[in-house]
Amino acid sequence: MAERLGLGLGxxxxxxLLVSYFLGVPGAAQSYLYGYSFFLALTLGTLSVLLxxxxxKSHWGQALQPFLEASVLTLPYLAVLFLPILITxxxxxxxxQPEKVAADPLLQHRQPYNNPLFYTVxxxxxFLFWSFVAGRLVGWGRTAEAALxxxxxxxxxxxxxxxxxxxxxxxxxxxxxLEPHFYSASYGxxxxxxxxxxxxxxxxxxxxxxxxxAAFLIRxxxxxxxxxxxxxSIIWIxxxxxxxxxxxxxxxxxxxxxxxxxxxxxxxxxxxVLLLGQFLLPFLALLTNPPKRDPRVLFYVAAWIVAFRxxxxxxxxxxxxxxxxxxxxxxxxxxxxxxxxxxxxxxxRRRLEAVDAR
Numbered sequence: 001m002a003e004r005l006g007l008g009l010g011x012x013x014x015x016x017l018l019v020s021y022f023l024g025v026p027g028a029a030q031s032y033l034y035g036y037s038f039f040l041a042l043t044l045g046t047l048s049v050l051l052x053x054x055x056x057k058s059h060w061g062q063a064l065q066p067f068l069e070a071s072v073l074t075l076p077y078l079a080v081l082f083l084p085i086l087i088t089x090x091x092x093x094x095x096x097q098p099e100k101v102a103a104d105p106l107l108q109h110r111q112p113y114n115n116p117l118f119y120t121v122x123x124x125x126x127f128l129f130w131s132f133v134a135g136r137l138v139g140w141g142r143t144a145e146a147a148l149x150x151x152x153x154x155x156x157x158x159x160x161x162x163x164x165x166x167x168x169x170x171x172x173x174x175x176x177x178l179e180p181h182f183y184s185a186s187y188g189x190x191x192x193x194x195x196x197x198x199x200x201x202x203x204x205x206x207x208x209x210x211x212x213x214a215a216f217l218i219r220x221x222x223x224x225x226x227x228x229x230x231x232x233s234i235i236w237i238x239x240x241x242x243x244x245x246x247x248x249x250x251x252x253x254x255x256x257x258x259x260x261x262x263x264x265x266x267x268x269x270x271x272x273v274l275l276l277g278q279f280l281l282p283f284l285a286l287l288t289n290p291p292k293r294d295p296r297v298l299f300y301v302a303a304w305i306v307a308f309r310x311x312x313x314x315x316x317x318x319x320x321x322x323x324x325x326x327x328x329x330x331x332x333x334x335x336x337x338x339x340x341x342x343x344x345x346x347x348x349r350r351r352l353e354a355v356d357a358r
Contacts, residue, residue, distance in 0.1 A: 014336070033317070049068055095111070114177065182257060
């Protein structure tokens with residue numbers, strides 16, 4: 001059912017987006033980047049959690065592992081879905097527009113790094129790394145054989161260290177590059193932490209509604225999952241607020257120009273809602289006992305977090321285009337999301353069958 005629905009929505013959304021692009025409707029390429037980058041970020045968040053699970057040889061991650069593995073195995077499909085972004089680079093990034101580069105000394109200075117060829121090479125390297133690490137962890141399975149457990153742990157150790165670096169540069173290239181002058185060293189960390197929280201919440205949300213992994217949802221594991229969500233929520237708000245305060249205090253034009261459109265009008269209201277919905281309410285909920293003892297309560301808290309990860313992603317990406325929301329943004333979410341759900345569901349079925357076989 002989920003596969004058919006995902007395939008239908010995916011085909012419909014991408015078809016609508018494709019037609020609007022060839023008809024010259026403004027914003028179609030931007031919408032695709034917006035929708036695509038959300039599901040890539042969600043997938044990378046699950047890879048981060050999978051690395052953490054294997055690094056710590058955790059029990060809390062056993063219930064989440066089938067969902068984490070199914071998610072990271074969609075990375076090759078996401079690599080293929082990146083091609084439209086490479087084709088439409090001049091419509092997305094100022095550094096890919098010759099007339100803007102010619103008129104901007106800073107963009108000229110960055111040309112050795114920000115150019116279509118080197119951008120493509122970097123993106124290919126990112127996907128090769130992400131897919132390689134994911135493939136090694138999943139390929140060694142869930143067996144408790146000591147040698148394979150050690151291999152997974154060792155891979156997770158160096159994999160997590162490199163993941164932070166690679167994903168930071170990926171965030172710089174994919175999203176921060178939309179702003180021609182803005183630069184923040186904490187941008188990549190904020191991206192990685194926020195979407196690790198989203199990946200953790202996504203897997204926990206599904207695990208609490210899946211009978212095949214119910215045996216792993218003992219109170220201790222629920223408590224650890226909830227505490228991890230709480231920890232990543234605190235780290236996220238710390239990075240978000242300190243970055244804002246530093247930029248506000250320094251008052252450099254090339255940094256302030258990122259926050260000005262996100263602090264005024266509609267987007268200013270969204271920022272206030274994010275503070276409440278992305279941090280304060282989940283923070284208060286996760287301090288209490290019910291999410292740590294009852295899978296049904298944890299489901300709702302996790303679903304809330306996933307929903308607000310989308311709100312945060314929207315607040316991060318859309319203002320970079322200098323516009324509000326368009327119908328094509330929803331079409332892109334449905335299009336890319338539908339195909340992602342198809343790939344995810346196919347992989348998840350195999351993972352859950354392996355759990356049942358045990």
